[in-house]
Amino acid sequence: MPSPLPPIKHHITLVIQQQGAHALEQLHSHLHSQYSELNISKQALKYYAQQGAVWVTKARLKTEGGENNSHANPRKPERLRRLKNKLNHGDRLDFYYAPDLLHTEPTPPTLMADFEQYSVWIKPRGMLSQGSKWADHTALYRWIEMHYLPNNQPRQCWIVHRLDRATCGLMLIAHSKKMATQLSQLFEQKQIKKCYQANVWREFPSTPQTFSTPVQEKPAISHVQLLKNFSPPSISSLQASKPQLSRVKISIETGRKHQIRTHLSQAGYPIVGDRLYGNLELNSSVPQLDLQLTADQLEFVCPIKQVTRIFSLTEKQRNLYHQEPFDERTI
Numbered sequence: 001m002p003s004p005l006p007p008i009k010h011h012i013t014l015v016i017q018q019q020g021a022h023a024l025e026q027l028h029s030h031l032h033s034q035y036s037e038l039n040i041s042k043q044a045l046k047y048y049a050q051q052g053a054v055w056v057t058k059a060r061l062k063t064e065g066g067e068n069n070s071h072a073n074p075r076k077p078e079r080l081r082r083l084k085n086k087l088n089h090g091d092r093l094d095f096y097y098a099p100d101l102l103h104t105e106p107t108p109p110t111l112m113a114d115f116e117q118y119s120v121w122i123k124p125r126g127m128l129s130q131g132s133k134w135a136d137h138t139a140l141y142r143w144i145e146m147h148y149l150p151n152n153q154p155r156q157c158w159i160v161h162r163l164d165r166a167t168c169g170l171m172l173i174a175h176s177k178k179m180a181t182q183l184s185q186l187f188e189q190k191q192i193k194k195c196y197q198a199n200v201w202r203e204f205p206s207t208p209q210t211f212s213t214p215v216q217e218k219p220a221i222s223h224v225q226l227l228k229n230f231s232p233p234s235i236s237s238l239q240a241s242k243p244q245l246s247r248v249k250i251s252i253e254t255g256r257k258h259q260i261r262t263h264l265s266q267a268g269y270p271i272v273g274d275r276l277y278g279n280l281e282l283n284s285s286v287p288q289l290d291l292q293l294t295a296d297q298l299e300f301v302c303p304i305k306q307v308t309r310i311f312s313l314t315e316k317q318r319n320l321y322h323q324e325p326f327d328e329r330t331i
Helices: 023-034 042-050 140-147 177-188 237-241 259-266 280-284
Strands: 010-015 054-057 092-097 110-114 118-123 168-174 193-201 209-211 222-230 245-252 293-301 308-312
Touching (some): 023 054, 042 054, 193 259, 222 259, 245 259
Parallel strands (some): 168 293
Antiparallel strands (some): 222 245, 293 308
16 A cells, blocks of 8 residues: 655655666655655656755775775765666655645746856745755755756855845855865855845934844844934834834844844844844835845955955845935945
8 A cells, every 4th residue: 555645745665675776766666655645756756856855875895805894885875866876775765746836837036147156046035044854946056056047057155155045145056075164264264244235213323223133042243233224114004103114234243043033133133024033013014025134245355366256236136125215325
């Protein structure tokens, strides 16, 4: 009888019993016999593998004495993109089947600059910085590998920093392991200046503020300054009772998870649209607004040319709510 399946996501495991077996044939045969109700074709399996849903864990090699050689082939799962690959006896396939996710098409990112060894992109809201075991085609790095083809050639990508899924803005992507190491070191040495802009509830003080409350029990420092005040979108009779909005600029000395969102919320100026740390009642009055936080600027010395590079977004690229007319010079 077919194995019982949860209603939405299915994790299917198969241990290969035949030396030199093809991954596609083995996985399709297993699905057909054990999970026929899923009705997944070979073509669909190849598509899902490209989306990052199939993993292989290589069996440990045997030494001449018959013992496992863990140094030669440690058990570490890797994504299997090409199902035509031949497998060894004892290899394990893991298929993470989440149909809704696998058929999701993310909003495309925008290329800002390409220096061959690394590139600069605007990640849209809703796009991930990195994938999960269920898929990675909705992550920035994988989208670039699949869709950005300079000279009709794909280019490998390495992540060197991250943005929350709900945050849009500038991201650096490395295209070699060496460059990934160099850029990561710049981040670790705080040689890359990152600035953000956000819309927050209430009128922010006119004098710059520094917040240094630990985040996740680790030191965290955020510097925030007011850019302008304005009114929120008028969509209900509660408009008169709603507080003003403030556009603020943020620079950070540390990069803790959700640091900016945490600091602004704790200070009484939650980011508009923040579903984790924001004001739920106020956010409900502007449901059309997503998290109003954007990675607005990157400044660093190029590891290739040794020249300072500064990337800044226009107000349109920031994708933040603002009132018309909008004077770009005030931001």
